[in-house]
Amino acid sequence: xxxxxxxxxxxxxxxxxxxxxxxxxxxxxxxxxxxxxxxxxxxxxxxxxxxxxxxxxxxxxxxxxxxxxxxxxxxxxxxxxxxxxxxxxxxxxxxxxxxxxxxxxxxx
Amino acid sequence: xxxxxxxxxxxxxxxxxxxxxxxxxxxxxxxxxxxxxxxxxxxxxxxxxxxxxxxxxxxxxxxxxxxxxxxxxxxxxxxxxxxxxxxxxxxxxxxxxxxxxxxxxxxxxxxxxxxxxx
Numbered sequence: 001x002x003x004x005x006x007x008x009x010x011x012x013x014x015x016x017x018x019x020x021x022x023x024x025x026x027x028x029x030x031x032x033x034x035x036x037x038x039x040x041x042x043x044x045x046x047x048x049x050x051x052x053x054x055x056x057x058x059x060x061x062x063x064x065x066x067x068x069x070x071x072x073x074x075x076x077x078x079x080x081x082x083x084x085x086x087x088x089x090x091x092x093x094x095x096x097x098x099x100x101x102x103x104x105x106x107x108x
Numbered sequence: 109x110x111x112x113x114x115x116x117x118x119x120x121x122x123x124x125x126x127x128x129x130x131x132x133x134x135x136x137x138x139x140x141x142x143x144x145x146x147x148x149x150x151x152x153x154x155x156x157x158x159x160x161x162x163x164x165x166x167x168x169x170x171x172x173x174x175x176x177x178x179x180x181x182x183x184x185x186x187x188x189x190x191x192x193x194x195x196x197x198x199x200x201x202x203x204x205x206x207x208x209x210x211x212x213x214x215x216x217x218x219x220x221x222x223x224x225x226x
Contacts (some may be wrong), residue, residue, distance in 0.1 A: 001170070034212045043203065043216035044153070050210065087153055091211040095143065095158035095167050102152055 002026055002090055006100035012108040017078045021090035021103045023071045032092040035073045037065055038102075039084045047086075048073060083107050110134035112142075112204050119223045120194050127190040129221045130204030137180075138162040140208060142177055142187040144178060148200040156202075183216035204209045 001024040013019050023033065031051035036044040046055045048064035051071055061076045075082055088100040115129040130142060144156040157168040159178045166178050172191070180187045187204060202220045205213040 013226060032211065036213075038153075042201060044213070046212055049212040083217070088155070089212070094211045095141065096169065097143075097155045097211075099153040 001096075002029060002092060002098055004088055004090055004098055004100040005099050006086075006088055007102065008103060009019070010104040010106065012106050013078055014108045015078050015080055018026045019075050019078060021073045021086055021105075022065075024099050025069045025071075025090055025092075029090045029092035031067045032090055032094070033064075033066070033071050034089045034091070035062075035081075036087045036089065037084045038087060047050065078105075080107075096108065110206065110208070110215045111114050112206060112215055114202075114204060114217040114220045117221040117223070119225065122195055122224055122226055124194050124224075125190060125192040126158065126194060126222050128160070128187055128202050128204075128222070130189070131203070132185045135206075135208060138182055139186040140142075140206060142178075142180070143205040143207065143213065144176075144187075144189040144202065145205055146200040146202045148189045149198075154200075156189065161187070191222075194222075196224050198222065199224045208221075 005024045009010040021071045033051045035048040045056050047062050052064045063074050085102045087102050091097045111133045113131045120126050138161050141158050141160045143158045147153050156172050157178045159166045177190045204217040205214040208214045
């Protein structure tokens with residue numbers, strides 16, 4: 001099974017900071033990767049799909065890049081509502097999928 | 109408006125089974141499949157399986173094969189996930205998820221807390 005490793009596992013940042021989260025796949029997955037934002041007590045929210053496509057309604061400060069095995073999620077200028085846990089998901093073998101272990105983004 | 113509404117929280121004893129429902133509305137139920145994903149405390153999201161809403165065909169994660177059964181009732185527009193031989197490690201929030209375009213979860217149920225305790 002394809003494994004996804006995210007780093008860092010946690011990150012402290014301030015409002016206005018630029019942050020980057022990385023997701024590495026154990027084998028090539030082309031661009032079959034998504035990023036979700038998950039807040040406590042809420043359902044995960046799709047932010048980015050196909051590695052770099054912005055989901056409708058998601059602010060443009062979120063962006064994704066990468067293909068093959070290495071992917072990044074970038075938030076260009078952190079807003080207070082962005083503090084959450086972020087997960088990558090691969091769907092290269094859809095409907096099977098796997099998720100990264102998550103990156104918890106906290107306020108510094 | 110698409111909605112996935114799940115059944116309520118349950119507490120089960122080790123060795124028991126649990127069946128969680130996911131009632132769908134706002135889209136053509138038989139044209140799309142429903143996934144099941146869970147998240148144990150402090151753990152990553154974990155994909156469990158998928159059912160085709162039209163013909164009922166299922167695909168399961170190897171990890172849960174033999175312990176999970178996903179079914180659907182077309183007339184009720186509802187999918188079900190039954191997990192048997194429960195153990196404490198199955199304590200988690202269970203979600204149903206819907207892929208309407210491409211391969212990514214556009215919509216999620218609200219989640220169902222399943223607690224396994226003696």
